Amino acid sequence: MLKDVSFGQYYPVKSFVHNLDPRLKILFLIGYIVAIFLAKEFLALGACALVLVFAVFIARIPFGKVMRAVKGILFLVLFTAVINVFFHGGSAVYWDGPAVLWEWKIFRVTQAGIMFSAFLVLRLFLLVICSSLLTYTTTPVSLTDGIESLLTPLKWVRFPVHELALIMSIALRFIPILMDETERIMNAQKARGAMLDSGGPAKRVKAIVPVLIPLLLSAFHRADELGDAMDARCYSGGKNRTKYKKLRFSWRDLLAAVLLAALIAGVVVMRYFPVFPL
Amino acid sequence: MRIVAEHLSYVYNARSPFATKALDDVSLTIEEGEFFGIIGHTGSGKSTFVQHLNGLLRLPSSLKRRKKKDGVVLTVGEFDLTSKKTDFRALRRHVGMVFQYPENQLFAETVFEDVAFGYKNFADKKPERDEVERAVREAITAVGLDYGAVKDMSPFDLSGGQKRRVAIAGVIVTSPEILVLDEPAAGLDPLGKREVMALLHKLKESKCKTVIVVSHDMDEIAENCTNVAVFSDGKVKDVLPPAELFKRTEELFSLGLDVPLTAKLTLALKQRGVEIDCDYTMEDFVAKVLAKRGNVC
Numbered sequence: 001m002l003k004d005v006s007f008g009q010y011y012p013v014k015s016f017v018h019n020l021d022p023r024l025k026i027l028f029l030i031g032y033i034v035a036i037f038l039a040k041e042f043l044a045l046g047a048c049a050l051v052l053v054f055a056v057f058i059a060r061i062p063f064g065k066v067m068r069a070v071k072g073i074l075f076l077v078l079f080t081a082v083i084n085v086f087f088h089g090g091s092a093v094y095w096d097g098p099a100v101l102w103e104w105k106i107f108r109v110t111q112a113g114i115m116f117s118a119f120l121v122l123r124l125f126l127l128v129i130c131s132s133l134l135t136y137t138t139t140p141v142s143l144t145d146g147i148e149s150l151l152t153p154l155k156w157v158r159f160p161v162h163e164l165a166l167i168m169s170i171a172l173r174f175i176p177i178l179m180d181e182t183e184r185i186m187n188a189q190k191a192r193g194a195m196l197d198s199g200g201p202a203k204r205v206k207a208i209v210p211v212l213i214p215l216l217l218s219a220f221h222r223a224d225e226l227g228d229a230m231d232a233r234c235y236s237g238g239k240n241r242t243k244y245k246k247l248r249f250s251w252r253d254l255l256a257a258v259l260l261a262a263l264i265a266g267v268v269v270m271r272y273f274p275v276f277p278l
Numbered sequence: 279m280r281i282v283a284e285h286l287s288y289v290y291n292a293r294s295p296f297a298t299k300a301l302d303d304v305s306l307t308i309e310e311g312e313f314f315g316i317i318g319h320t321g322s323g324k325s326t327f328v329q330h331l332n333g334l335l336r337l338p339s340s341l342k343r344r345k346k347k348d349g350v351v352l353t354v355g356e357f358d359l360t361s362k363k364t365d366f367r368a369l370r371r372h373v374g375m376v377f378q379y380p381e382n383q384l385f386a387e388t389v390f391e392d393v394a395f396g397y398k399n400f401a402d403k404k405p406e407r408d409e410v411e412r413a414v415r416e417a418i419t420a421v422g423l424d425y426g427a428v429k430d431m432s433p434f435d436l437s438g439g440q441k442r443r444v445a446i447a448g449v450i451v452t453s454p455e456i457l458v459l460d461e462p463a464a465g466l467d468p469l470g471k472r473e474v475m476a477l478l479h480k481l482k483e484s485k486c487k488t489v490i491v492v493s494h495d496m497d498e499i500a501e502n503c504t505n506v507a508v509f510s511d512g513k514v515k516d517v518l519p520p521a522e523l524f525k526r527t528e529e530l531f532s533l534g535l536d537v538p539l540t541a542k543l544t545l546a547l548k549q550r551g552v553e554i555d556c557d558y559t560m561e562d563f564v565a566k567v568l569a570k571r572g573n574v575c
Binding site for chain 1 (some may be wrong): 329332334366367370371374375377380382383385386395396399400434441449541
């Protein structure tokens with residue numbers, strides 16, 4: 001049951017996208033999000049969508065997985081869409097017919113409102129899909145490696161970059177272990193007749209205590225053991241530490257960078273010379 | 279209660295790249311009153327199988343639909359676990375399950391509260407205070423602890439072996455007819471192991487009619503079990519009494535399993551030309567060797 005929780009976990013297949021350098025993937029994500037927000041019309045956003053669909057396709061992530069990421073924010077998206085349809089207003093005309101389609105008190109459905117809502121929905125979907133694409137195609141370890149590497153300049157102001165990255169990677173590393181542990185403890189308590197998934201809110205909160213206490217205990221226990229193990233191997237911070245997997249740029253990264261740069265350039269140009277302005 | 283499983287299969291993370299087949303067409307019958315052993319290397323499906331027995335793992339719905347065609351059967355006494363309408367709470371009262379390292383499930387402030395947890399959960403209406411006390415006293419005494427001394431202690435202040443006893447007490451407090459234990463002696467010292475096994479025998483005589491033990495310790499299996507199922511790669515290779523099973527030492531070795539010390543000694547003696555036919559309990563082995571010694575030396 002807990003194993004089904006999708007966190008945008010890593011999806012283990014081999015692909016072009018999986019093989020990209022994590023540092024670049026993080027930068028790509030930022031660049032792509034910038035492009036989404038720079039896009040002012042459907043054509044530009046459509047181009048962004050096309051690039052993303054292409055990326056998902058070559059990453060060999062199944063359609064269902066991507067939809068699962070979208071499902072998480074579906075309510076938020078629908079909510080914004082409905083609000084915007086009724087309140088956006090505007091007088092632009094996109095197809096034959098009146099600009100204002102329906103009006104009642106403060107509610108006003110206009111052509112512009114509908115178009116704007118659709119634009120917003122698409123933008124939100126692209127946002128979620130592109131960020132989940134990053135976590136689907138990058139292992140937590142290389143993700144933290146990438147973040148550490150990108151934050152290196154902060155070392156100049158004595159920011160503990162390595163320690164931060166270490167904390168992150170340990171936290172990520174422990175998620176599946178603690179999930180397993182939770183499931184084991186839940187099973188043990190269920191076997192003793194605990195009703196973990198029925199009853200009112202107050203009852204449920206009370207029912208979680210027999211799971212929470214053993215879980216916290218074991219988490220502290222594990223943390224202690226890990227600390228001791230690191231101590232026993234004389235682990236000390238980032239200085240002079242070498243990496244097992246060195247990050248290297250390859251032709252793939254160059255190719256992807258060129259594609260993304262082209263996309264951003266196109267979107268910026270269209271911002272100033274719109275084709276079908278919204 | 280009799281346990282019958284036929285054509286039972288289970289896949290973890292079905293339809294994903296993580297899919298692993300844990301059980302593959304398992305058929306197994308466990309009679310009431312057996313001290314049943316389950317052996318198999320890590321990942322052979324033994325834990326998955328026992329978790330089916332009290333409905334912690336259920337048959338996937340896709341399987342239910344095909345039930346008639348595939349002839350999947352899983353019944354524990356009167357309970358049909360292939361049906362959705364089964365009262366799993368009632369089932370769990372009858373099938374007690376002690377997980378690996380059960381001391382990890384302790385949570386309450388006192389030993390008394392922890393042991394009483396299961397009893398209160400399974401009671402149909404809120405039980406009387408003295409009723410609970412009687413059951414808890416009985417369970418704690420049954421696992422060989424001093425009720426008066428430990429009842430108000432924090433379970434976290436106990437020693438490892440004591441914690442495990444308290445955890446077992448927390449399961450047997452409802453007097454389940456079937457007691458399932460996953461590696462009950464793992465991580466204990468030799469004395470602790472012997473005590474736990476002795477405890478299981480005592481429980482079998484007094485409270486629980488059927489005891490099912492998953493174990494890696496072949497000596498334990500040889501000494502205690504009436505029947506043993508060998509799991510390998512999600513399949514049941516064989517169900518045999520230990521006296522038959524450990525005759526096939528080489529076969530067990532090839533499955534990555536160990537054999538009891540007595541079986542190793544029997545094999546070594548055989549290679550040196552001495553045939554011994556024992557049931558692989560230490561007592562019987564020693565008796566047979568002593569009987570043979572006259573004509574060898």
